Amino acid sequence: MIIKELEMKTHTDLLRRAGYEAERQMAHYLKRAFGEDPYKFVLNNLRVERGGEVAQVDHLIVLRFGLLVVESKSVAGQLSVNEQGEWTRWWNRQGRGMPSPVLQARRQLDLLCALLNDHTAELLDRGLFGLKQRTFTPMRRDVLVAISDGGRITRKTEVPEVVKADQVPERVQQIIREMQGRLTAFTFSDAEMTRICAFLRNRHVAGSEAQPDLASAPCPVQAPASAAHTPVSRGLTGVVSPPHSLPVAAPALPEPAQIGSAQIPHCRQCQSSKLSIQYGKYGYYFKCAACEGNTPAKPVCPTCQQPARLSKSGPQFTAACAGGHQWRYWTNG
Template sequence: MIVKELEIQEHTDPLRRAGFDAERQMAHYLKRAFAEDPHKFVFHNLRLERRGEIAQIDHLILHRFGLLAVESKSVAGEVSVNEHGEWTRWWKGEGRGMPSPVLQARRQLDLLLALLGDHTAELMDRSMLGLKQRTFAGVRRDVLVAVSDGGRINRGADVPELAKADQVPDRVVSVVQAGQGRAFGSFGFTDAELSRLQSFLWSRHVPGPVSTPAAPERRSTAPVRTSQERQSQARPRLDVACRACGSADLTVQYGKYGYYLKCAACGGNTPAKPVCAQCGQPGKVSKRGLEFTATCAGGHTWLYWINPA
């Protein structure tokens, strides 16, 4: 399933525009393959921050056995890799060196796993009757580099992570099957862990700076969104999910102990405990009509939830 859609980007720079076109092509193939797959969770252009460092992952697939990062590369001519692992981009007979996108994707994935490790206790279950904390120690960490359909690959060395964009879905399936084929007792996320990880990754996404030039200020002619349309943008997050079943089919209600989340899926109640994605501090919920906002001690305010009309 697609958890985070590809955010539309408008670039005036031709190179950046070509890069986005490669991401859009890859997103199309992943949607075709996994939009209706309940066991693979796809995030596009996911941007996460940890201790001042940014991990920017073009495409991330969360599955039962781990995480797979896909780095999209726009190649109009040819890309080659020699026996030393050095990458070259070729155009009209001229070659120019480029950083290894495999190493780049691995570094992004390492930072992501470090961020998840910081939140092990809230994301992972406890086993052995609650005596032992599960960790991310055994999680699979795979990367793929997707070359756009119009490009060619010259394999001077075996680079198993390198593939054409249309081949990536099959590679993803192979990685998951390899996880299934491991010996009994190997690492695998539980359903509850997968649900919490989806919510956490969405909640920690930090949109990048807008690079397009500012347009002349003008009065907006866009129609006012309905509450249902606004609700569709309030994706499930770690702090807005049913603690019993992980569902995001919720409404915010007020009770004896303050605001809480009422689950339409299982009927359970969950305390409303918003967490600031910018500084990690707890927030206080306030209501205005059908919209609920949260404000933390750091002064950050964000949309927490919108109840249906």
């Protein structure tokens, strides 16, 4: 599920344009793979601040057991990593050293996790019958560096974090399969995942344009000087919430009929409204009593237009989006 889309941008600078195209390519692959998956949340181009420091994350995937950061790299030519883990970019047989994008991604993830740790009590439930506060400490933390499809990389040492952009979704699935085999693995609840995504999206602050991705630059080109930036606040409703606040669900939960007839589900085959929600291999879906057809249950928030997730309590189903809005979606008769 895409919680934060990649903003559309135009760049006159060739290097900035190449960097943005790498991010756009990666965002496309992630949307194809996880756009309709209710258990994987994707936030593109996330920028959060903590204690005067900034974490600029190209792509963040919130998984059931932890966080995964994808760092997009636009590569014109070739990258190489030697036995000491040192990175070099090549252009016309000329090499120039560059910082490790793996370490760069880990630093962004560390700052992001530190921000979440500051708000543990707001984001995580209490365990052990409410006697002990759960923490983010045991969650899994992964990074991947996505090299654009046209780039090449030569490794003289194992760098499992580096993959081509189109291979990232499969690598994510591989990590998930690995964790599913661990019965004692830390996991987030549905409510915790929703709160975490809403919190991060609400804490996103737009900044100045990112500097060009030097991995894509020919060696003779010098890196431009860093530009000072003035953050511009932007959140779910145009205002960044104070550090202690979270989006709060409205006290009243509207019925489907109250949020417009477009929200009332119908069978996609016969258009009947004689439906009941059932759970199957791919999540919740509507079963039609008239034609026995199946229709995916994919609620969309009537307030902020974000995809929402369903939770069940007896015959009643409640929808909640990452923006913190909640409403009664359906009741099985």
